Amino acid sequence: MKKIGFIPLRKGSKGIVGKNKRKMVGRPLFTWVLGEAIFSDLDDVYVYTDDETIVDFINKEYQWTNKVKPLIRSAESATDTASTESAILEFCEKINYNFDVFCLLQATSPFTKKEDINACLDKLSGEFDSALTVVHTHRFTWDQSGKPLNYNPQNRPRRQDFEGLLIENGAVYITTKESLKSTKCRLGDKVAVVQMPEESLYEIDSETDWVVVENLLIERQKREKESKKITHLFLDVDGVFTDGTITYSKDGELTKNFDMRDGMGLEILRQHQVEVMVMTSENSELVAKRMEKLKIEHVFLGVKDKYSLLKHIAQNKHIDLNQVAYIGDDVNDLTNICSVGWSFTPNNATDIVKQHADVVLSKNSGAGAIREACEFIMNYNKRF
Template identity: 75%
Template sequence: MKRIGFIPLRKGSKGIPNKNKRKMVGRPLFTWVLGEAIFSNLDVVYVYTDDESILEFIAKEYHWTDKVKGLLRSDESANDNASTEFAMLEFSESINYDFDTFCLLQATSPFTKREDINTCLNKLGNEYDSALTVVNTHRFLWNENGTPINYNPLKRPRRQDFEGLLIENGAVYTVTKEAFKKNKSRLGDKTAIVKMADESLMEIDTESDWIAIESLLIERQKREKESKKITHVVLDVDGVFTNGTVAYTKDGELSKNFDMRDGMGLEILRQFNVEIMVMTSEDSQLVAKRMEKLKIENVFLGVKDKYTLLNKIILDKGIALSNVAYVGDDVNDLTNICSVGWSLAPNNATSIVKEHADIVLSKDSGAGAIREACQFIMNYNKRF
């Protein structure tokens, strides 16, 4: 049985310019749901967009998996008047309906998790031909004519005694191929409901919405953190190994400065069976050479979606985020900073990272910050 995910993206956005690509907690908005879809029970995930820069991003960023495919959608399916169903049908015809289950995922629903996707997939069977995600709202609703919709105002219930209403949050829809072809809709004739958290009902239409949702995502990631023995350390490079500056000539990158004491700290840390990994958004041969000198084998260059790659690494290694310490300095490190067992930031890191890191080191980057981080990890691990 082939289960496909479908994430439709459009280039334009009236309320928030470039919304789908804008960084939410340091990651492009659409990668929140895409990353979860990769680790769900879907067999393949299609990103259907008229934005060629997104297609280029996907081809470069997710080369480590054959599960993600980017497809260029037509201008007709991406205009303001085209429905999502129109795009779904256009796409399905282009692949000759090569699926058994269709899963529509909305990029503007960053609270979606792999468990939500899997639950919707699992609902399909003899009883249901489609499923959707909802939120149970306990709001009291009214019509414009002044009549109540979902309660008797003369017998106003207490919130804890009020069943409320179920409202679509637009995050996940699953439907069988047969029902989709019959109804030409994301829903079939018998629909199951899957409840998600209250915050997933929020829309991203204004700057205020963006700020509120970003804050909630940060708090969710931090709330799920656990602290266990540190078995792996992941480090950014520019602004962690170095002071964040680089010398350039007309021929390109010339030099970066590294602190030798940091290298010694990592060598000592390895003697305590802590594995060292490097993850940087820059694709630098200087960095590659320096890490080769330090005998660091797991070096990931040119990474923009660091959180999704980190999730792949922990799955491959059979560990948890709680076994990872992360050292980063800038906004593209922020999701990892908020998610791992222990996060550390150099003293000269950006304010947003220092605000959310577990430890702000006393040393600056390129001036002993990594050595200090290594000492903290060794001291911390003694309790285990």
């Protein structure tokens, strides 16, 4: 049974300009749901967009998986007035309905996790032909005329005695091919519901919504941390190994400055059975040469979605993210900073990263910050 994911994206956005590509906790918004879809039980994940830059991003960023497939949508299906169903049906015709189960995923629902997707998929194994995600809320509802719809104000129930409501959160919709062909709709006649946390009900339609959702995501990532022995250290490069400055000539990048004490700290850390890896958004020959000199085997250059790659590496190596330490300094490190067992940042890092890192080091980048973090990890691991 072939199960596909479908993420529709448009260039246009009236509420927040460039919303799908804007960084949410340091990652483009659409990559939150895309990353979870990759690690779910879906077989393929299609990103259906009229934005060529998103297609280029996907082709460069997700070479470590064969599940993600960008596809250009028509201008007609990407207008403000076009329905999501019209984009769905156009897409299905393009791929000749080559699937058994269709999963619509909304990029503006960053709280979606692979477990939510899988739970919806599991619902189709029984009597249902479709499923969607909902939120259980204890809100009292009224109509425009001032009439209560779900309770009696004269006998106002306590929260614990009130059954509440199930509300669509617009995150995940799953249906069979037969149902989609018949109804021309994301949902069929026999619908199952899967509950998600109440925070997932937030919609991102304004700058205020963006701030609220971003802070909720940060706190969610932090809540999942546990104390475990550190077995792997991941490091950014510019602003961590170096002081963040680069010398250029007319021919391009010329020099970066590295601290020799950091190299020794990493060597000693490896002797304590902590594997060291490097992950940077820059694609620098100088960095590659320096890491080769430091005998760091796993070096990932030109990475923009660092969190998805980190999860991919952890899955392949059977590593719990709580066994990972991470050193970063800027916003593109933020999700990793909030998600690993121990996160560190140099004293001269950006304020947003210093606000959320577990440890703000006393040393600056390129001036002993890595060595200080290595010593912390070695001392911390003694308790295990």
